Amino acid sequence: MAITRGFTGRDRRGGDDRLPPGQYDTGAGWPTLTAELTPQVDVDTWTMTVDGLVDTPTTWDWRGVHALPGSTYFGDIHCVTTWTKFDTTFTGVSVDTLLEITGVKPEATHVFATSTTGYTTNLPLADITDGKAWIVWEFDGKPLTPEHGGPVRLLVPHLYFWKSAKWITRLELRDHDEQGFWERNGYHDRGDPWLEQRYQGDA
């Protein structure tokens, strides 16, 4: 494609290999993109369920998830609206820990994540296992704020951030894929930032 007359770009880190194609460094900012009003989720009534194709469907409450062995993610996050935030720290519990407790049936291939608001997103099981996904409640050592998905969100940092469902309440393991909210609305089924899988139809 032709170059844009007069455009040279700005703020570029010389060939920063941590920036996926088409992304820019948002610096200290953390933009939000949401399709609905931010709910006030009460930690006294919030629960987290893992069910579907598991051996022991399990529901944890706020104290229950905090009693599990904790885990911290340190690294970058990438939003489909083209910002990347470097060196974030999120604390919570690894999804592996939840799945160890519930067990996973051999026929499970996908997971369908649901938020308290009814927001949904779909992921291949392989994208949330082996240290790739977390349920998190702290950002940079402080409670996650409601507009960023607090009190608890899913974190799948190697995929575009709409996969990291805010206000997470349920992961259902399935033997098939079914599109979630943004996927039905035109976004890609997987969302790998390094492959620029932004919209349906991208490779």
Added chain:
Amino acid sequence: MTDAPGEVLPEPVASSWTTATVREVEHVGATFVKLRMEVADRHDHVPGQHYVIRLRAPDGYTAQRSYSIASDPTDPLVEVMIECLPRGEVSGFLHDVVEVGDELEVRGPIGRWFVWGGTTPSLCVAGGSGVVPFVSMARYARRTGTEPLMRIAASAQTRDRLPYADELEEYGAFIALTRENQPLADGSERVAAHLYPDELVPLADGIERAYVCGSVGFVSFVGRILGEAGVRSDAVRVEQFGPTG
């Protein structure tokens, strides 16, 4: 937040990048620029959708950002209205550098959620540049005679921070300025202030859906007052852009 049954959604266009040729450039006030573009291989849009504009430097570096469509679907040109942000990489370029005849890489129309198909009684509440998708909806409503189904309230600090203010007023939109008093038709003045719940109540009467577009702070403020005006939070669709710091 499920899609209402029977609602006609735009096709999930698996669109690839195409070329838009800029046909008109109009600077609006000090901070806005209106671009009207001829899009090659264009797909029809539904009011509320957006395009992605991608800029490409000689060394291959690219920057892309989303911009809502302001035009009616039958307009031969696609219109966008861009607010020039301080140090904004893309908005600054579109505002300062782009001229008639330039070609831009674009992709769209995109989005199947923040759209209005002309059938659902709705209230749109905009802050500043957040009016853009609603201008497309209003133009569409005018052409199709569905104006009774679409009400608009728009808020900005001052009138020149609200693009399309005249057109919106002509449409019957309610305008709230937060830093400027505003003469009203009856000769009185609306004192500079944020939207009051009382101002939204009559507009919210009988609606089935509300659309809110603006900055993060604006969206959460409007969410609260819509609640006070009796609008259920699951009837509210949100589009927000801008930093949260």
